[in-house]
Amino acid sequence: MIEQLDQMQQAALAELGSINTLEALRAWRQRYLGKQSPLGEISKGMGKLSAAERPAMGQRINAVKQLLEQAFAACETELQTAAQAAELARDQVDVTMPGRPVQSGRLHPITQVLREIEAAFAQMGFGVWESPEVESDEYNFELLNIPANHPSRDMWDTFYVQTPQGADQVVLRTHTSPGQLHAMRYFAPGPTRVILPGKCYRYEAVDATHDMQFYQVEGIAVGDNITMADLKGTLAQFAEQVLGTVKIRFRPSYFPFTEPSVEVDVSCTFCQGSGCRMCKHTGWLEILGAGMIHPTVLRNAGYDPEKMSGFAFGLGPGRVLQLKYGVSESRLFFTGNVRFLEQF
Numbered sequence: 279m280i281e282q283l284d285q286m287q288q289a290a291l292a293e294l295g296s297i298n299t300l301e302a303l304r305a306w307r308q309r310y311l312g313k314q315s316p317l318g319e320i321s322k323g324m325g326k327l328s329a330a331e332r333p334a335m336g337q338r339i340n341a342v343k344q345l346l347e348q349a350f351a352a353c354e355t356e357l358q359t360a361a362q363a364a365e366l367a368r369d370q371v372d373v374t375m376p377g378r379p380v381q382s383g384r385l386h387p388i389t390q391v392l393r394e395i396e397a398a399f400a401q402m403g404f405g406v407w408e409s410p411e412v413e414s415d416e417y418n419f420e421l422l423n424i425p426a427n428h429p430s431r432d433m434w435d436t437f438y439v440q441t442p443q444g445a446d447q448v449v450l451r452t453h454t455s456p457g458q459l460h461a462m463r464y465f466a467p468g469p470t471r472v473i474l475p476g477k478c479y480r481y482e483a484v485d486a487t488h489d490m491q492f493y494q495v496e497g498i499a500v501g502d503n504i505t506m507a508d509l510k511g512t513l514a515q516f517a518e519q520v521l522g523t524v525k526i527r528f529r530p531s532y533f534p535f536t537e538p539s540v541e542v543d544v545s546c547t548f549c550q551g552s553g554c555r556m557c558k559h560t561g562w563l564e565i566l567g568a569g570m571i572h573p574t575v576l577r578n579a580g581y582d583p584e585k586m587s588g589f590a591f592g593l594g595p596g597r598v599l600q601l602k603y604g605v606s607e608s609r610l611f612f613t614g615n616v617r618f619l620e621q622f
């Protein structure tokens with residue numbers, strides 16, 4: 279029996295040496311320490327022994343059992359540790375790997391140039407105002423001395439908003455000029471000096487070079503003794519600050535809400551005035567319309583035109599942007615092409 283035990287122990291330990299999974303280890307335990315193990319068989323043979331031999335044999339069997347249990351436990355710990363180490367190695371994060379770059383946004387060029395324009399006028403004492411994009415016909419036209427059916431209405435292709443009443447009295451503003459009335463009515467009879475930047479809308483169905491939505495910056499100054507010279511000085515100062523050294527010139531023009539009216543050009547930034555395709559070989563590019571506020575408009579705003587005078591202008595920041603960066607198509611700024619916009 280002892281020999282049998284020794285052989286079994288040796289076989290069991292030898293087999294254990296080649297086990298490398300926890301599953302195989304459990305099967306091994308079943309085989310050598312389970313109910314149907316050879317150890318059980320050997321124990322059954324105890325009955326045939328004499329009373330004197332039995333205790334020693336019993337001790338021996340127990341010792342083998344213990345030994346195998348210990349060997350099992352040791353092997354189990356070893357395999358578990360190895361499994362854990364393998365898992366850790368598999369899930370390891372390489373903290374030295376370079377990260378993914380984060381795409382950071384920035385201000386749209388139109389926002390940038392609007393801020394520059396606002397800063398330039400703020401330095402000259404202009405407040406920055408906003409007025410609604412959805413306007414009444416009264417503010418967009420009537421109060422600006424543009425009566426219904428007047429031919430000058432053709433200057434603005436208008437989007438009319440269909441109201442529940444069916445009346446075409448609500449429009450998307452075609453220019454920022456209705457803001458003149460909002461601001462002047464707030465300050466009159468005292469002086470007014472504000473700019474009003476914002477979006478405007480025109481029904482540009484025929485003309486492919488214009489957008490249906492665009493930006494304008496309206497400016498007004500009303501006071502005791504405001505003259506055309508103040509208008510020219512203010513605009514020259516603005517042009518120098520935002521566009522650098524450019525020349526400006528006034529050309530006579532017509533707007534129903536200013537008298538006299540002018541269109542203001544700056545020397546072409548593409549060719550420095552020598553003449554090119556951009557300026558149609560004139561050396562000049564138009565950036566705004568302006569003039570002295572019409573007495574009727576002053577009266578509509580609550581001023582006495584005998585006592586107060588003022589100038590108004592409406593400039594296109596899209597045009598300013600184009601001139602500032604020498605971009606031939608101002609619409610490129612509004613297509614949402616990130617590769618183009620990233621340059622600014």
Ligand code: PHE
Nearest residue numbers: 453455533567568590591592
């Ligand atoms: N509102 C005019 C336009 O959109 C521009 C302008 C503004 C002209 C103020 C004179 C004075 O065409």
